[in-house]
Amino acid sequence: MTRPQVLLLGVVALSVTLGSGCSGNADPPAAPAKTQVVRLTIPDWSLRPAGTSCAGAGPYRFAHAEAPFVIQDDEGREIARGTLPSGTSEKAMDVDFNSNVRREPTLCVMRLEVEAEEQVEGHLLVLDGRPGVPIKKSETAEFAGEVVVS
Numbered sequence: 001m002t003r004p005q006v007l008l009l010g011v012v013a014l015s016v017t018l019g020s021g022c023s024g025n026a027d028p029p030a031a032p033a034k035t036q037v038v039r040l041t042i043p044d045w046s047l048r049p050a051g052t053s054c055a056g057a058g059p060y061r062f063a064h065a066e067a068p069f070v071i072q073d074d075e076g077r078e079i080a081r082g083t084l085p086s087g088t089s090e091k092a093m094d095v096d097f098n099s100n101v102r103r104e105p106t107l108c109v110m111r112l113e114v115e116a117e118e119q120v121e122g123h124l125l126v127l128d129g130r131p132g133v134p135i136k137k138s139e140t141a142e143f144a145g146e147v148v149v150s
Contacts, residue, residue, distance in 0.1 A: 033115040036144035038071075038125070038135060040084070042108040043148065045092055054089045054108035056149070062128045063108075063149055070126045071114060071135070079123055080116040087111075114144070121145040 044057040056063035065086040071079040087110035097104050114120055124132025125147045135145035 033117050036114050036116055036120050037142065038112040038114055038120060039138065039143045039146045040087075040110040040112055040125070041146070041148045042087065042110070043092070043150070044108055045105045046089070046108070047103040048089050048106050049102055050089050050091045050104065050106055052089050054087045054106070055084075056108060060108075060149055062130065063110075067128050069112070069128075071116065071120050072124045072126055072132060074124075079118060079120060080114045082112065082114065084112065084127075085110055119144065 089106035
């Protein structure tokens with residue numbers, strides 16, 4: 001091979017190498033995951049002091065701390081997964097019980113911190129393999145969505 005042929009072969013190889021990176025066929029980079037907080041309300045109506053640690057009681061024992069959850073889109077594609085945290089009990093009704101009453105009907109509320117590339121609102125929360133529950137729009141900016149287990 002002559003020197004001009006070797007030089008031409010080198011230029012062609014270099015242009016093919018550089019050109020393959022600019023072909024436009026590469027997938028766009030994925031959006032970075034962001035932390036979103038979902039409010040999970042478990043209406044267990046357990047008698048306990050408001051503001052104490054809780055997990056699902058009665059028929060909601062499947063919604064307990066460290067139970068697995070998955071967030072899926074309508075096609076069943078996984079958006080995020082994790083385990084449930086401990087919750088905090090909140091008053092179930094706005095009734096002023098006697099101040100001597102230490103235990104009152106409460107709901108268990110958990111804050112699920114979810115790492116997801118897309119908004120979780122509108123997707124399904126699947127708890128411990130049970131049918132998915134829709135994640136609805138939150139009434140406050142504090143949460144990316146809300147779920148009430150029923």
